[in-house]
Amino acid sequence: GARIQEGSLSLMQMAKISSAPYDYQSNKKLFYVSILTSPTTGGVTASFGMLGDIIIAEPNAYI
Template sequence: GEKITRLIEYATNQSLPVIIVCASGGARMQEGSLSLMQMAKISSASYNYQSNKKLFYVSI
C-alpha cells in the first residue's frame, strides 16, 4: 500500500498519468487493521490526484 500511495503522490506532483493493474481481491478483515489503513491511504491519495489536478487515471 505504501508503494502505491507514493506512486500516486509522485504522479500528482509531476502531473503524470497513473495506470494501475490490480490483481488482488482487496483488503480483508482477517489481514488486520494495517491492510485496511493502507487501503484508506491509497483511496485518499487517488482522490487528491483526481480532484486537484484532473489527471488521467486508469485501474485495470
C-alpha cells in the first residue's frame, strides 16, 4: 500500500501530486478516470484518488 510520513515535505508533495491531474485536465482537455481497488486508503485517497471526473471502485472495496 501507499504510506506517507506526516510532515511538511509530504504535504508539499501531496500538493504537487494533486495539481498534476488538474493540469492534465485543463491543458489537454481530457477527463481523468480514477480506478480504486481494495484497499485504497490514506494518501492515495486524499491526494489523487478522489479527483477524477469518473471514479470507479471495486465492489465492496475498502476505501
